[in-house]
Amino acid sequence: MSRTVLHADLNNCYASIEMLHHPKLRGHPVAVGGSAEERRGIILARNYEARAYGVKVGQALWEARAKCPELIVVPPDYDKYLRFSRKFRGILADYSPQVEPFGLDESWVDISGSARGSGEKLGEKIADEIRERVKFELGVTVSVGVSWNKVFAKLGSDIRKPDATTVITEDNFRDVVWPLPAADLLGVGRATQGKFARYGVRTIGDIANCDAELLKLWFGKCGASLWAYANGRDSSPVTETGDEAVVKSVGNSTTTPRDLENEHDCHIVFQNLSESVAERMRELGLQAKTVEISLRRNDLASFTRQTALRDPTHISTELCAAAMKLLRENYRWERPLRSIGVRGTNLIPIGQPRQLTLFEDEVKRGKSERLEYAIDDIRRRFGHHAIDRALLRLDDKLGRLNPKSDHAIHSIGFGGIQ
Amino acid sequence: MNGSAIDYRPYMDSEDKVYVDVTERRTKDGGLIPLSFVWEDGVSYAVDDVLDARPAASLKAGGMGLRYTVRVKRRETFMYLEEERGLCRWFMERK
Numbered sequence: 001m002s003r004t005v006l007h008a009d010l011n012n013c014y015a016s017i018e019m020l021h022h023p024k025l026r027g028h029p030v031a032v033g034g035s036a037e038e039r040r041g042i043i044l045a046r047n048y049e050a051r052a053y054g055v056k057v058g059q060a061l062w063e064a065r066a067k068c069p070e071l072i073v074v075p076p077d078y079d080k081y082l083r084f085s086r087k088f089r090g091i092l093a094d095y096s097p098q099v100e101p102f103g104l105d106e107s108w109v110d111i112s113g114s115a116r117g118s119g120e121k122l123g124e125k126i127a128d129e130i131r132e133r134v135k136f137e138l139g140v141t142v143s144v145g146v147s148w149n150k151v152f153a154k155l156g157s158d159i160r161k162p163d164a165t166t167v168i169t170e171d172n173f174r175d176v177v178w179p180l181p182a183a184d185l186l187g188v189g190r191a192t193q194g195k196f197a198r199y200g201v202r203t204i205g206d207i208a209n210c211d212a213e214l215l216k217l218w219f220g221k222c223g224a225s226l227w228a229y230a231n232g233r234d235s236s237p238v239t240e241t242g243d244e245a246v247v248k249s250v251g252n253s254t255t256t257p258r259d260l261e262n263e264h265d266c267h268i269v270f271q272n273l274s275e276s277v278a279e280r281m282r283e284l285g286l287q288a289k290t291v292e293i294s295l296r297r298n299d300l301a302s303f304t305r306q307t308a309l310r311d312p313t314h315i316s317t318e319l320c321a322a323a324m325k326l327l328r329e330n331y332r333w334e335r336p337l338r339s340i341g342v343r344g345t346n347l348i349p350i351g352q353p354r355q356l357t358l359f360e361d362e363v364k365r366g367k368s369e370r371l372e373y374a375i376d377d378i379r380r381r382f383g384h385h386a387i388d389r390a391l392l393r394l395d396d397k398l399g400r401l402n403p404k405s406d407h408a409i410h411s412i413g414f415g416g417i418q
Numbered sequence: 419m420n421g422s423a424i425d426y427r428p429y430m431d432s433e434d435k436v437y438v439d440v441t442e443r444r445t446k447d448g449g450l451i452p453l454s455f456v457w458e459d460g461v462s463y464a465v466d467d468v469l470d471a472r473p474a475a476s477l478k479a480g481g482m483g484l485r486y487t488v489r490v491k492r493r494e495t496f497m498y499l500e501e502e503r504g505l506c507r508w509f510m511e512r513k
Contacts, residue, residue, distance in 0.1 A: 023480045024429040065423065074426045079503060087473075087482075139475025139482050380503060 002170075004123040005238060006109040007145045007153035008092060008130055010084075011162035013105035014045035016140040017084050018074050025072060029053055033061050033073045044076055048162075078280065084138065091133050095126055098238045106157075108150050110238035120146060120169050127165040135163065149234040151186050152177060158184065173232055178205025187226055192219065204230050250280050251292070253341020257397045259298050260337040263327065268398045270323045271316065271391055273342045278316035279376055281344055287312035288344025291322040295331060296339040305330045310357070312348055315368050319344060434512040435479035440497070452486060452497055455508065463490050465497075474498075479511045 010016065014032040019025045029050035034041015041061045053068035065071055085104040092099045098110040111126055112118055127144035134142045141163035145156020148170060155177060156166040168176050183193045185204050195218065201207055207215070208230035215223030228234060252273045260266050270293075281287060292306035305326045313319060323342045331337075356362055378387045392399030439456040454464045467489040474485035476498055483500035498509050 020475060020477070020482070021432075021480045022430050023432050023434065023477070025426075028429070070424060072424050072426050072429055074430075083502075135475075137473040137475060137482065139477055 002118075002148045003110060003112045004114075004118055004120065005147055005150055005153040006095075006111060006123060006127055006130070007147075007150065007157045008088075008107055008109065008127075008134075009143050009145075009154075009157040010088060010105040010134075011141045011143055012045050012047055013084075013140070014076060014081055015047040015050075016045075017081060018077075019047060020139040021080070022074075025074070028072050029055065029068050029070055030072050030074060031055055031064060032076050033064070034075075043073075079283070082283070084140075087138060088134065088142075091130065091137065095130070098240055100238045100240070102154075106154075108153060108238045120167055124165055124167050127167075131163055131165065147173075147232075149232055150236055150238060151229040151234040152232055154186055155180070155184060170232065174205070177230075177232075178203060178208060180204050182207055185226065185229055187222065187229060192222075192226075195219070249292075249343050249345040249347065250277050250284065250286070250288070251341060251343025251345075252276050253294055253339060253343075255296075255339035256337075260340065260398075262333070263324070265395070265398060266327055266337065266340060267320070267324060268391060268395050269340055270327075270342055271320045271389060272399060273340070274316040274319035274323065275375075275389075277342055277344055278314050278319055278372060279379075281314040281347070282373065282376060285349055286344075286347040287314045287349075288319070289346035289348060290344070291319055291326070292343040292345055293323045293326045294339075294341040294343070295327070295337055297335040298338040299335055300338065302339075303330075306345070308346075311360075314344075315365070315372055317368060432480040435476075435481060435509050436512055437507055437509045438497075440508045450499065452488065452508070455497065455510070457510075465490055466492075469494065476509075476511055479509060481509060483509075 015030055018032055019030060027049070029047065029052075031043045031046040031050050033043045043055060043057055043059045043061065043064050045057060046055045046064075050064075050068060050071055053071070055064045055068050055071060061073060064073075081104055085101075088105075089099055089101060089107055092107055092109050096109050096111045096114060098113070100108045102108065111123060114122065114126075116122055116126075123146035127146050130144060131142055134140065143157045143161045143163065144165045145153040145159070145168065146165065147153040147156055147168040152168045152173060156168045159166045159176070166176075180203060182188055182196045182201055182204055185207065188196070196202070196207070199218070201210065207226055210227065212224060212227040215227045217223070219226065254269065254273060256265075256269055260269065288309070289312045290306055290308050292304055294302065294304040296302035307322055307326055309318070309322060319342060375387055388399070436458055438458070441453045441455075443451045443453055445451065451468055452465050454462055456462045465488045468486055469489060470487040471484055473482070474496075475482035476485070476496070479498070481498060481500055483498040486497045486499070487494060488497055489495075496511060500507050500509055
């Protein structure tokens with residue numbers, strides 16, 4: 001039996017949410033991006049006015065400002081976006097229990113089992129209802145793709161924006177999907193796109209009409225997937241996913257106001273970053289089983305290292321200690337560091353049973369945890385810098401960073417492809 | 419470079435969003451009913467009737483929440499119950 005899958009995508013999500021909350025921003029070119037300091041920060045989202053100037057997601061702030069001097073750059077407010085995202089999925093869940101988020105601003109919904117019937121007509125009707133409800137209840141717009149598989153549903157939501165429904169059927173996909181550039185297909189990244197271009201494969205239709213064996217030869221297993229996607233032969237299910245699984249990792253990185261010269265400098269910045277990472281993990285009700293650090297030297301060479309923790313954690317001092325251990329084991333200080341980051345991955349919900357050990361002070365651990373929750377409370381009521389660790393006061397430049405600058409929430413990949 | 423950057427802060431306050439003090443009744447089945455509110459001029463207004471409540475965004479004030487349609491002195495108006503950062507507050511739109 002043919003399925004009916006919807007993919008709903010909030011248009012310019014972060015920028016739209018900011019424009020809803022701040023009416024004076026409307027009509028101006030607006031972007032959500034890193035801090036006002038020019039040295040760091042990229043564009044995370046922009047509205048249509050900014051897009052008209054050539055402002056793009058992922059651009060450095062200075063680059064965006066060069067294109068659009070009137071650009072208003074608003075710092076990101078992940079709390080608000082997470083809350084929005086939850087409400088958005090709440091609306092989708094009214095139509096089917098099978099809702100699978102892809103990041104904060106996109107979700108698939110499989111409505112094949114709907115009591116209201118099935119088929120594209122119903123899919124389109126529900127898609128239109130969802131658009132109206134999101135507009136009315138959340139004050140932002142959403143584009144919806146309707147198809148019989150996830151890949152084309154996602155493609156459909158990209159075709160017409162903002163606030164539109166696009167239906168891709170088994171009868172029309174050759175006309176609608178195949179003329180699109182190969183890069184539009186899920187799973188075709190920059191490297192794949194370059195390779196395709198060299199082989200003269202330009203459109204999704206070209207991929208579909210390649211010999212599947214040849215694609216396998218070029219790209220291995222991924223080649224076979226791409227061929228299947230291009231032909232609408234994607235049977236991956238829309239999986240019911242809990243709230244907690246929306247986020248695959250929580251991390252923060254920063255380019256510091258001055259280069260980092262030694263372990264002590266790094267300790268200050270790692271602690272600062274770890275606090276924001278730990279705070280966000282607690283908000284999401286998650287703990288990390290793995291800690292990863294990223295280091296970028298001042299000649300811009302960079303690498304990452306990770307380590308598994310004995311106990312999953314959402315305590316900043318534990319994250320910071322793991323980060324420092326990784327640093328000591330992997331960096332010889334050939335050059336100063338320009339930017340560093342900490343990330344918690346391999347996330348599990350708080351409250352899962354775990355093995356205690358005789359060699360660790362569980363009472364002390366409990367105390368650290370309570371301390372951090374207390375700090376969260378104080379900060380929520382009185383602002384972030386109402387309470388700081390003394391360590392962060394040792395160096396005003398490094399300790400006073402607001403670490404919430406980088407795009408820090410990463411979603412689950414699709415079919416092993418990110 | 420910093421000098422050329424446009425400050426976002428003047429754009430962040432909404433002139434049409436008025437937070438109000440509200441006297442409310444919590445019903446035994448968990449519902450919340452506004453009884454009266456104090457407008458920014460200090461005058462207290464009784465809510466004569468609640469006609470509707472549904473989730474909605476306010477483009478005018480800039481925000482979203484549970485929107486109550488209420489009758490005050492024979493006129494219909496909206497009261498929004500907004501939840502943000504653990505704070506639960508009422509706001510109304512300036513006419």
